Amino acid sequence: MASKADRPELIIKGKRLDGRAFNELRPIKIEAGVLKNAAGSARLEWGDNRVLAAVFGPIECQPKHTSDPAKAVIKCKYSMAPFSSIGEHGRTGPNRRAIEISKVTKEAFENVVFLNEYPGSEIDIFIEVLQSDGGTRCAGITAAAVAMANAGIHMKDVMYAVSAGKVGNEMLLDFNMIEDNYSDSDMPMAISPKDNSVLLLQMDGNNSKEELKKGMEMVLEAGKKISKIQRDALLEVYRKAEANAEKGV
């Protein structure tokens, strides 16, 4: 994390460095069902982020002692490819940060999946960051939610995640890498769009009550767009097959 002293100007004439408004998302593109061998998968492009998510299961829990006879166990592995970034992030292997993100992702999904329907099994979530430009944990959760729905695992909702944070006195939505590095606070959130319940809330730095409220409003507003993109991606799998079918006739 860079210090605030050498912070560049992040807001110039009411616009951000990449020309976005304060509450504007980066362009998002999702494609579901891209991996043949996985039960469910999704490829996500979020600005300059490239994320691949794959879901396996429910399968027999291995090793046996990690299984729970009453419910399924979710195992999540977030990892960044060695070529994903120029900075420290790009190191491969499980580091402190990757373990933390895997844990919070797993816990977010434990809230929505009907675990008791698959006793003694495990559900594997793999999130692979191919290229990173800030906000990869949110991108990872958003992609993993699509992959989970694509795998047909029974769950309450298709969640999305996006971050909001503070630069100077302004609340901004969806940080990119440079904003993330020099921001005063960063707050990734995962939301279940059905009733806007919060499934993940982390906060680096300090936000006042008003700032948190404002950030949350931004997240919920942006979430409608993200949810729509997720739904379209999931529907596209069947639309494609339908189009092929019509061509065949």
Added chain:
Amino acid sequence: MKTIVMPGDVIEQTAERIENTYSENGKLYSKIIGLYDSEKGSLVSLEGIWSPRVGDNVVGIIKSARNAVYEVDLSFFLRSILVGSKYDRHIHKPGDVIEATIKDVEDRKTVVLTAERVLHGGTVLNVKPTKVPRIIGKANTMVKQISDMTRCNIIVGKNGIVWIKGGNVALATAAIRQIEDEAHTSGLTERIKKMLEDGGGSMPEPVQEADKYGNAETPDNDMRRNGPHGSYNKDRNAEVKGYTAASDNTDIEIEK
């Protein structure tokens, strides 16, 4: 009217509980990606795993044999076992493909199989378990159509393992893959029929079969023994007759 719903979509405010849904705060939500039929009030899953029910016909592979208890791989997360008879131990070996019926699901932990039948030779294919009803079709029409037109012996397990033997395996596999992809569309039976007719040129001639088994009168001895479509046929003898009639390449009749 059929619509595709997503997890978290509200189904109907007043309806009673239907499969693949959950209720919260007096509303009914979908758990899955599925096709919701508002007239029938049913939600059919498009993706996901199979859930074992007593009486389901499955195809599995013997994993291990200990005394007369066989562990069977159904590509499912629960353990499944087959208890052999007291008198004929070690009749199955690891690697044998069997067709069996589910006798019981004990404590949601163990699937117990019964009435097994060894499937000799052939090819095993994994399909999505949610597409199995469509592969079988209404009253076996789809699987019978594929079986007749490719002259394959096909057995479809509810757990998503399909066993194919004899005939044009490649064409049958392609047909099953197409059903898997287009299971949610209408008019599928017709398209599969057309697809099979288009690919029908590569059907093996009856003479080749005779060479293979050295017997021109009974083209497939295994088929005689096993029955052409396994346990999905209520009247096995009638099916065998039907098969022989259909083996005449020029005159294929398909029941609907």
